[in-house]
Amino acid sequence: MTDLLCIPQRQTKDVHLKDQLINVIESTSYQTASFFEDELNKIACLRESISDPEHSQTKLRDLQEYFLCLNEICKKIPNDQLRFTWFDPLLQKSDGKTEYSLEFEKLNVLYNIGSCYSILALASNNGSPQALKIMCFYFQYSAGCFQHIIRHLNGCEEPIFDLNSGHSLINIMLAQAQECFWFKAIQDGHKDSLIARLAEQVSEYYEESLKFGRKAQSIRSDWCLHLESKVNYFKAVTYFRHGLSLGEKRNFGAQIKSLDIALQYLRKSDLPSKADFLGKIEELLKEIQRDNDFIYLQVVPTHIDLVKPAPMVSALPVETFMPNEPILILKDLLPINVFDACTAYNERQEEYVRQYVIDPLLSLNKLLYENLPKFELPPNLKNISKNELDSYELSLNDLKFNSGNIGVQISEIDQILKQESEIDFNSRLKYGTRNWDLVPSSKLNTVFYQKLEKLKEYLSQGRKVDQETFSLFCIIDKKLITSPIKLPESNSPLVKQVGNVVRLREKYTRDVRSKSLEHRLLPRIITEYKRTGETEFEALFLDHLKYFDIDIKYLQHQKEENNRLLNQLQLQEDASIKRVDSSTLYLEDLLHSFKLLEDVKKNLGDGANFYKSLLKSTNGLLYEVQNFENTRRLERLSVESKLNS
Structure with missing residues (x-):
């Protein structure tokens, strides 16, 4: 067997992989990179070994292990x-493609495994039966590598190759694997009818590779000429063997036609092995024609039935030829999804503590303040600094900035969907609905538009609340709350008791925040992950929240205490003499402004959380839409390549 093609290896350059891994581990993990020194050295050594241009079984094993x-x-x-x-050797000129992507690296390595x-x-091509068997499997393994790459092209910003190049490489490898099977059938002396069918399949694989190769970016013109010669050569083989089979059945007229077709195909081929084969067909054809003219006198048909191909090979899945022994690399490094889970559970824990402990306690305090006698100065009430007031104004501007940023992203999503839909519409006008067999955009983008409308609605609600908050901030008497308070604190024992309760609760909220920060789920997740290898921790999280049961019990006790104090304040209010003088008016204005400020602070906190969540959702939808647009492209x-071919 000669005239076979091999796929050249892609080249790469030193990327200082160990240093990159150290930086990533140090920046994304609580673990230190020095703990994984031996494993990082092994990875770096493998990366260096696969850059070696030599080809051997050792190189193949290193590629697979890497x-x-x-x-x-x-x-x-x-x-x-x-x-x-990485650099593509199939291109006439390649400046290389660079990408921050492990998937990009994986697919290029898999390309080189297929090449190897x-x-x-x-x-291995020494003509022996064992060598043919090895070659047949190796070519199928190579086709499997390229097939895997095609199925994962969307995972990279820079495609490893275009679809036409990929399909062409797959069919070249399948053709050569089938060619091994065909040659083995000749060695084993199988019937000509079977050999013809095997050769027809070889020709069809080469024809497919040529069809894609002519439209491909990475298949050179000299390869296309070689593939065309292969197509014609194996068409000639097919009809030559078919002719022999017809002769065995004494169907000499059809045999002459089959040999004549074989001769026509072979004359179009430029393979070096053509000459001997050409002479063999011509000699046999002359002999059969002479015998038919003088002895058999059979009519030579104008056409004969096509030979049915017999495919015997396929692109084998990567899993069937990759080593199956476990690779113990970075096994003690927690996977990123575990860290993502920890981050998500931390956020949920903070929200749980805020919703069920902190906010209710602060609401109890607010309720007490609102029910103090109007002529009494609330305990712990202090003026605020101008810097603090300015910080609230800056926070209002931050809300406006976040709102605008999300609005820009929403507009970008809308624009991508509209452009994709317009391109789909124009393509249908250009090629016709029957020819343009892609699913219409209107049937695919509905779910994206539904999500987009929800985001627009949420953004509109957020902006409405922002405007209300800004209005409240403008109403506040800023000079009053930043000036020294002129009234003395109350001498009422009950009011002082309220002040003590409020101070204790405020301290408790600070303590419970610290407690939540110190008592994270991460250590339990690490233990559970190492024990089971599972990454589902919901049950563990729910059990973890029981740690705050004591705080919820404290809240229940404080609710009872609040009711008691509110009843006493009501009694004191009923028994007191209402005073309406300048001091009372001053106090009412002061308390009103502070109440507005508390409302502003609450809205600012809620707004920051709202926009954080909305931005996350918007980013997620933008990513989905970009992937959708890329897939559709x-x-x-x-x-288009099929329609224009």
Whole structure:
């Protein structure tokens, strides 16, 4: 077997992988990179070894082991943290592609595994039956690598290759694997009818590779000429063997037609092995024609039935030929989804403590203040500084900025969806609805528009609350609350008791915040993950929240205390003499402004949380829409290439 192609290896450059991994571990994990020194050295050594241009079984094993290491690293480190550069040898001129992506690195390594299998297949070509078997499997393994890459192209910003190049490479490898099977059938002396069918399948694989190769960015013109010669050569083989089979059945007229077709195909081929084969067909054809003219006298048909192909190979899944022994790389490094879970549970814990302990306690305090006698100065009431007041105004501006930022992203989402829909509409006008067989945008983007409308509605509500908060802030008598308070504190024992209760509760809210910060779920998650390997911790989190049961009991006690104090304040109010003088008016104005300020502070806090959540949702939808648009773009390119071919 000769005239076989191997796929050249992609080249890369030193990316200082160990240093990059150290930086990522130190910046994204609570663990220190020095703990993983040996494993980082192993990964860096493998990365260096796969850059070696030599091809051997050792190089193949290193590529496979490095690929499996990358699979493990992807479980522990975010995809976009490490930078890699690769060069495509199939392009006439390649400046290289660089991307912060583990998936990009994985697919390039898998490309080189496929390339290595094709090169080792040719190196094994000594004509022996065992060598043919090895070559057949290696070419199928190579096709499987390229098939896997095609299925994961959307995972990279910079595609490893275009779809046409990928499909062309797959069919080249399948054609050569089928060619091994065909040659083995000849060695084993199988019937000509079977050999013809095997050869027809070889030709069809080469024809598919040529069809995609002519439209591909990475398949050179000299390769296309070679593939065209292969198509014609194996068409000739098909009809030559088919002719032999017809001769065995004494169907000499059809045999002559089949041999004539074989001769026509072979004359179009430029393979070096063409000459001997050409002479063989011509000699046999002359002999059969002579015998038919003088002996058999059979009519030569104008056409004969097509030979049915017999596919015997396929692109084998990567899992079938990759080593299956476990790769113990960074096994003690917590995967990123565990850290994401910890972050999410921390946020939920803070929200739980705020919702069920802190906010209710502060509401109890507010209720007490609102029921103090109007002529009594609330305990602990102090004027605020101008700097503090300015900080609230800056926070109002932050809300406005966040609102505007989210509005820009919402407009970007809207624009992407509209542009994608317009392109789809124009493509249908250009190619016709029957030819343009992609699902209409209107049937796919509905779910995105529903989410978008929700986001617009939430943003509108947020802006309305922002405007109300700004109005409240403008009403506040800023000079009054920043000036020294002129009234003495109350001498009422009950009012002083209220002040003590309020101070204790405020201290309790500070303590429970500190308690929540110190009592995180992370240590229990680490223990559970190492014990089970599972990444579902909801039950663990619910059990963890029981730690705050004592604080909820404290809140219940304070509710009872509040009711008692409110009853006493009501009795004192009923027994007191109402005073309406300048001091009372001053106090009422002061308390009103402070109450407005408390409302502003609460709205600012709620607004910050609201926009944080809304921004997260908006970013998520923007990411979904960008992926949708990218997928649709690749689908359009695929359909256009078919329609324009």
